Every structure is written in structure tokens, then in C-alpha cells.
Amino acid sequence: MTNRLLCVGLTTLDVTARPIDAIPEAETTTLIEKITLSPAGTAGGAALVAAKLGVKTALASALGDDAAGRLVRMELEDLGIDTNLLPALPGLPTSTTILAIDSQGRRPNFHAMGASFAAEITSATLEAAKTVRFLHYGGVGGPKLNGGPGAELLATAKAAGATITCDLISPRGAVIEELSLLLPHVDYFMPNAGEAQFLSGQDDLARAGAFFRDLGAGACLFKNGSNGSVIVDAEGLTRLAAHDITPIDTTSCGDSYCAGFIAGLDRGWSVRDAARLGSAVAALVAQGLGTLGMLESFEAAETLMRQGALREITA
8 A cells, every 4th residue: 555644854762651750869669650662753753643543654764773763663663654764873872752751741851862863865755755645744953854855855745746744843943944945835834832932933823823824834733732723724713622631641742633633634624624633633642651642543533523522712
């Protein structure tokens, strides 16, 4: 079966544990509820969730030639993800994050940079971009992706008929300069609300959306945590409520929202219904630990979308 989605950008191993409310000073053992190891990142996490939702997915990134990389690859391939564009780079570790989730759901973390930041766009990646229906770009800030290679990839995919979505790793650094190259090829720009406000200099999300649309984005979807999400497109501004849940771990909620949105579009749904599915997927992920959380299937996410209780929209 031909891949429907190509995810490009950051891939990490997440080591997630809860609850950790304090770091013991002495060399003692503290018993906690759970520790989870899972592929994650703006590309790796989105790919994992999309595959869980039944979207035939390929991943273009990089792993280290180490045990962490072998574990990530095994977990990806177990869900049927195409890893032919996921090299193991000799002499580099796999990008890894340790997340210490406390009993209130806060998530201080420790990150060791690795091979993912050395990922490149190869001729094989460009060829793969010509064959997919969706390309999700999570490589903004990648040292070997910025300044033209990423934009060339998106232009190639767009010219071949793909729908382009784009998320951020971080709003820091020369992000606006890179977005000015990327967004003319992006159909749906999908940062979180805080990132959108920081980069645009606008507290009002409608004006933030207009800022990014002026840079070339077709539409914006801003993820806003317990306040749901906001769509800014040619139809104006639409606010969508979040599900009324008790979150356990929100680490991968942004990536899972993007994956759910793409899965909805892949089923032929409208933008707003696909965004509602993204919210439901994120809610299921947030109720468990790790990248997949409590997500079991597309059907389970659709059921929550249609029947789940929603929070009141307050902003």
C-alpha cells in the first residue's frame, strides 16, 4: 500500500515517568506508578499516532546508532510505519528526553540532543514527497533543514498535490525567517497558541492567524490546551472546545492533535470536523502516559469526538 502521510522532522525517544514530585537527595529508591518508553517528537510522535489511527505513514528523520535508536525503530515498525527514510547515524546518540510528570500533571524534562538534529532531506525524501497525500513538517529549526532544504521539500510535495501541515519544535531562534520560506507552501500551520502569540507579537489569536496567513499559510490551527483550539482561515475564526477530561500527561498532545487532524482529512472530513477529531485524539493521549496515552483506535477517538463531554469555551 502506498504511504498516505510523510512526517518529516524531529524524532526522539521519550522516557516518561509519574508521579515524580521531588528528586530524592540521597541514593534511595522511590516507587512510582509507571514508566513508559515511546517514540516522540514533532515528526516521530505525529507519525506514531497517525499510524495508530490507521493512516499509512512514512517517517523521514534520523536516529542514533544505539540501543535507544533500535528501540524507537522497533516501536515504529510495530505499527507499520515505513522507516526507509530513517537512517541510523554512526557515532551519534538518539535524541532522548526524560519527562518527570508530577502528580499535578506538570512535566519538567531533561533533553539530550542527538541524531535527529543532524537529519537531512535527501533525494529519496524528495521522491517520497511526490507520492503522498499529506506531508507533515516538524523540522523547523533543524540545522540541515533550515534555509532552503525544507522549503524545497514542501514545494515539491505541494506541486505533486499533497496537503501540507506544519508544526513547531520551538518558537526560539530565527523561526520567523524560516517560516517566511515555508508558509507559502503550507495549507495548515499548527503551532500552539502561546507560540503563535510569541512569534506574531499578537495576543489576539485572530490577528495572530492573520499574521501567519500574510506570510503565506493557507489556514492556521492554534492548539490551546484546556481552552481547546482555534481555526483561523478564509471563513474567519472558529473556536473549538476541549474535552472535559482529567489529564495525566500532556507531553504529546500537540503532535497527537496534528495526527488526528490529518487522519480526519484523510477520511474526507471537513476542516472543522477533522480538528474536532484532533481534539478527541489529544484528549485520549492526555489521559495516559507516553505518546499514545490511552489511544486505542480511530473508532475510539471518533466515539469520544461525537459523544464526549466538552469544556466550556472561556477564551
